[in-house]
Amino acid sequence: MNEEPTIKSSKSTPDADPAPVVLEAAGVRKTYRLGRVPVRVLEDASIEVRRGEWVAILGASGSGKSTLLHLLGGLDRPDRGTVRDAIRHEGRDVSRFNNTELNHYRNRSVGFVFQFYHLLPELSVLENAMLPCLVPNRWIAATLPLLAALVGGGVGAAIGFFAGEGVLPDADVATDPKMAVIAAVFGVLGAALGVVLLQIGQVIGERIRLQSGPEAAASKATLEEFGLGHRLRHKPSQLSGGERQRTAIARALASEPGILLADEPTGNLDAATGRDILDLLKKRHDAGLTIVMVTHDPNVAHYADRVVRLEDGRAVEATA
Amino acid sequence: MMPLRPEPRPEPPRSTLVYQPLLANRYLASRIIPLIAVAAVALCVGLVIIVVSVMSGFLDMLLNSGRTLMGDVIVRYADPGIPHYDLLVEEIESRPEAAAATPVVESFGLLKLPYGNRTEGVQVWGIDPESFDRVVDFGPSLVWDGIPPEVEELAKEFDRIELPDLEGLPQLDPLTEGDSPKVVLGVEIDSATKARGPSGDYEVRAPAFWLPLRDVEITLIPISTSGRIEKPDNRRFSVANEFQSGVYQIDSRRAMIGIETGQRMLGLDAAPIYDQALLDETGELSKIGTYPARVQMILVRAADGVTPEALRDAVREAYASFAAKIADETGVTIRPPDEAFVGIRTWREQLRDMIGPVEKERELMRILFSIVYLVCAGLVLSIFWAIVHEKTRDIGILRAVGASRPGVLGVFLAYGLVIGLAGAVLGALLGWVVVNNINGIHEAMGEPAPTWTWVVAYALAASMLGVVIQAVIRGAMLRTLLSIVGVLVLGGVGTALLLHRGFLMWDPAVYYFNSIPNQVDWFSATLTMAGAIVFSVLGAAIPAAKAADTDPVRALRYE
Numbered sequence: 001m002n003e004e005p006t007i008k009s010s011k012s013t014p015d016a017d018p019a020p021v022v023l024e025a026a027g028v029r030k031t032y033r034l035g036r037v038p039v040r041v042l043e044d045a046s047i048e049v050r051r052g053e054w055v056a057i058l059g060a061s062g063s064g065k066s067t068l069l070h071l072l073g074g075l076d077r078p079d080r081g082t083v084r085d086a087i088r089h090e091g092r093d094v095s096r097f098n099n100t101e102l103n104h105y106r107n108r109s110v111g112f113v114f115q116f117y118h119l120l121p122e123l124s125v126l127e128n129a130m131l132p133c134l135v136p137n138r139w140i141a142a143t144l145p146l147l148a149a150l151v152g153g154g155v156g157a158a159i160g161f162f163a164g165e166g167v168l169p170d171a172d173v174a175t176d177p178k179m180a181v182i183a184a185v186f187g188v189l190g191a192a193l194g195v196v197l198l199q200i201g202q203v204i205g206e207r208i209r210l211q212s213g214p215e216a217a218a219s220k221a222t223l224e225e226f227g228l229g230h231r232l233r234h235k236p237s238q239l240s241g242g243e244r245q246r247t248a249i250a251r252a253l254a255s256e257p258g259i260l261l262a263d264e265p266t267g268n269l270d271a272a273t274g275r276d277i278l279d280l281l282k283k284r285h286d287a288g289l290t291i292v293m294v295t296h297d298p299n300v301a302h303y304a305d306r307v308v309r310l311e312d313g314r315a316v317e318a319t320a
Numbered sequence: 321m322m323p324l325r326p327e328p329r330p331e332p333p334r335s336t337l338v339y340q341p342l343l344a345n346r347y348l349a350s351r352i353i354p355l356i357a358v359a360a361v362a363l364c365v366g367l368v369i370i371v372v373s374v375m376s377g378f379l380d381m382l383l384n385s386g387r388t389l390m391g392d393v394i395v396r397y398a399d400p401g402i403p404h405y406d407l408l409v410e411e412i413e414s415r416p417e418a419a420a421a422t423p424v425v426e427s428f429g430l431l432k433l434p435y436g437n438r439t440e441g442v443q444v445w446g447i448d449p450e451s452f453d454r455v456v457d458f459g460p461s462l463v464w465d466g467i468p469p470e471v472e473e474l475a476k477e478f479d480r481i482e483l484p485d486l487e488g489l490p491q492l493d494p495l496t497e498g499d500s501p502k503v504v505l506g507v508e509i510d511s512a513t514k515a516r517g518p519s520g521d522y523e524v525r526a527p528a529f530w531l532p533l534r535d536v537e538i539t540l541i542p543i544s545t546s547g548r549i550e551k552p553d554n555r556r557f558s559v560a561n562e563f564q565s566g567v568y569q570i571d572s573r574r575a576m577i578g579i580e581t582g583q584r585m586l587g588l589d590a591a592p593i594y595d596q597a598l599l600d601e602t603g604e605l606s607k608i609g610t611y612p613a614r615v616q617m618i619l620v621r622a623a624d625g626v627t628p629e630a631l632r633d634a635v636r637e638a639y640a641s642f643a644a645k646i647a648d649e650t651g652v653t654i655r656p657p658d659e660a661f662v663g664i665r666t667w668r669e670q671l672r673d674m675i676g677p678v679e680k681e682r683e684l685m686r687i688l689f690s691i692v693y694l695v696c697a698g699l700v701l702s703i704f705w706a707i708v709h710e711k712t713r714d715i716g717i718l719r720a721v722g723a724s725r726p727g728v729l730g731v732f733l734a735y736g737l738v739i740g741l742a743g744a745v746l747g748a749l750l751g752w753v754v755v756n757n758i759n760g761i762h763e764a765m766g767e768p769a770p771t772w773t774w775v776v777a778y779a780l781a782a783s784m785l786g787v788v789i790q791a792v793i794r795g796a797m798l799r800t801l802l803s804i805v806g807v808l809v810l811g812g813v814g815t816a817l818l819l820h821r822g823f824l825m826w827d828p829a830v831y832y833f834n835s836i837p838n839q840v841d842w843f844s845a846t847l848t849m850a851g852a853i854v855f856s857v858l859g860a861a862i863p864a865a866k867a868a869d870t871d872p873v874r875a876l877r878y879e
Contacts, residue, residue, distance in 0.1 A: 075720055075872045099724065107722025118717045118876060122346035132721045134339035141338040141727050145734075160846075182843065188850040192741045192857075199734050202341035209337060251721070 028081030043313035056304035087258030111252030156190015361743025364696035369751030377837025391619030401614030422451035446582020490560035493578030508572035542587035628666035704859035716875025732864035740856025777814030
């Protein structure tokens with residue numbers, strides 16, 4: 001099983017140095033529990049993905065192909081074996097990443113496309129496509145509200161303290177426990193108000209940049225390339241299936257990942273629309289995008305440079 | 321196996337945009353559920369504020385009116401009363417704990433009103449208006465500070481009417497012999513000639529019988545020093561004013577007359593003591609001394625920052641030293657009663673039978689309201705649980721594109737915070753409006769509902785019936801069901817309004833107070849608001865935390 005597969009790169013240089021491996025899974029095992037029954041989906045599966053190639057993982061339903069893709073994308077961790085990422089993480093084992101590294105990996109190293117699109121229904125097409133750009137700013141997302149809560153809470157507690165002196169005129173201000181309660185209560189109210197005011201400010205402040213900032217410009221360009229230029233402000237529910245999947249692909253490409261992981265990207269579309277999507281992927285692939293695609297359909301797998309079959313939880317090289 | 325060759329790609333420039341406010345804002349703006357959640361939080365907050373405000377206002381009013389009428393500490397010794405009381409007042413006022421003290425005589429008597437041959441049993445207090453005012457704020461409790469417009473109109477018609485002077489404190493004892501004494505009556509004693517308007521002010525209904533224009537008769541029964549009933553004393557009093565303490569039982573039962581008049585009528589004034597065996601030169605019984613004037617009560621007000629309990633102890637000391645001083649003086653035959661027989665109590669101890677049940681009620685209310693609080697918290701929690709549960713897939717999507725667990729939680733913290741804050745503010749507003757207008761609302765409930773209200777309700781029910789028929793014909797189940805509920809509710813409301821003959825929940829004859837407390841208890845209100853915010857945030861955060869902990873693959877499968 002662990003014999004080295006011969007790599008046929010689509011880059012038509014079979015004799016030259018093969019392109020470097022950017023992502024590999026080695027000997028992964030994954031077991032799910034269905035109620036009390038353990039179901040082993042993957043048993044010692046291995047796969048290598050080289051830069052610039054399009055790999056199709058083909059298999060019957062339930063063969064574990066989606067699971068393998070989830071492991072490659074860091075959405076799940078294997079029970080055994082390693083998933084190594086050379087795109088950004090110098091070949092380190094993704095399954096041993098801590099939460100922060102894993103979030104970074106999902107956000108920056110890979111882009112995921114799902115069969116059922118998985119767009120956020122409340123966001124517009126443009127906002128959905130930009131989503132990965134809005135995720136990694138932990139400092140702004142956490143520190144600003146915390147600061148606002150602290151400032152608001154402090155001001156509230158101070159107001160509560162002075163108000164308390166008015167409410168409890170003959171109380172010994174320094175020792176009365178009621179003063180502490182009043183200050184704490186006003187502190188909570190102040191903190192809540194501070195955070196809500198910050199939120200309102202952020203919503204207003206972001207409004208313009210979500211339409212015309214540099215992040216928006218990049219996503220807009222992608223969406224226009226995908227023929228969705230006139231759909232930017234629409235909600236996913238107003239789109240056709242093909243349009244939704246194109247939006248999802250634009251989202252997967254937003255943070256310029258090294259690799260696109262697609263799980264049955266055409267599985268929910270009619271044949272013609274599915275071809276459109278595959279043509280679109282092909283165009284990107286020709287421009288250098290590395291793609292790993294899961295499918296049950298040999299016709300779809302045909303688009304790939306290389307097909308890996310999953311049988312009995314093991315990956316088998318299919319076409320040479 | 322090929323060795324992995326690291327090939328780091330350039331990092332794209334980092335954005336300063338974040339998704340949390342954007343997404344929280346969209347979640348809030350795009351559905352009706354957040355509005356329902358805000359309404360639920362607001363109703364819970366409003367409900368708690370209204371009931372806590374009214375209940376604690378009730379107790380505060382009771383306590384305050386007790387203080388207004390009784391001072392902080394009461395020295396009491398029933399008939400024959402405390403002699404040399406002016407010395408006792410001096411002694412008490414010399415203590416730093418006491419701000420002022422005033423003597424009061426007290427008796428039961430009969431009051432004959434100027435109309436309808438009405439005679440009421442009343443409690444008569446003989447007071448010195450000036451010192452009484454210093455101790456119990458008598459001035460502000462006087463109802464009439466000017467001639468009511470109805471009376472002025474009457475006076476224009478009949479120029480024989482002499483309008484009384486209502487400025488300042490009334491002079492109750494007659495200044496000159498032959499002048500008639502005056503009385504200040506509790507405002508609820510005469511309930512026939514005036515009525516309280518919706519604002520709580522009194523309006524004169526029968527100006528000719530407006531009491532400050534009239535005289536009343538008071539009969540008191542003196543009790544001799546040996547404890548026997550003597551000949552009743554009956555006098556005419558002109559009414560100087562009326563007072564309102566806010567406590568119905570006092571306002572409907574008490575009459576204030578001058579202390580000297582009271583002493584004279586009750587036989588508590590200074591009188592010579594004769595030796596029954598000795599005759600003087602003229603053949604009369606020989607006078608061997610003077611029985612000093614007496615009072616049954618001395619009311620004491622505490623200095624600022626002194627508790628009634630500390631004042632009580634100071635007054636006890638003052639009484640002891642007063643009694644010792646009198647005992648040392650020679651030639652005094654009548655000594656004050658022993659300290660052990662004199663009741664020296666704080667107003668709280670004095671009113672224990674009135675305060676006790678209310679204090680118990682407050683405890684009961686606290687227990688009941690912690691349950692209501694929990695129910696409200698559970699309601700808020702379950703609403704948020706439903707909302708956030710629906711967003712599990714969204715959380716999976718966010719996690720799949722690299723959002724951290726705390727980051728995802730942030731969206732729902734913001735979401736719960738906005739709903740909690742909006743609900744708390746709206747609830748406080750609702751509570752404030754209702755509490756402020758509670759007497760008006762209560763009075764409106766006391767009247768039968770106006771005809772148009774039930775006519776409108778029935779008309780709406782009838783038109784809703786049309787919707788039912790239409791929905792049944794179309795076979796739209798939800799519409800049918802909702803419109804049937806609408807017909808039932810509107811019909812029920814209409815019938816309730818039609819049958820509503822008006823009832824007063826808060827009958828002043830039954831309760832201590834003649835109006836419902838309408839001050840918002842801001843301490844409880846802010847506490848409730850903060851609690852609502854905390855529970856909203858928790859309610860949103862707990863299910864969101866659960867969803868964020870689920871691995872993205874399982875969250876994404878969630879439909």
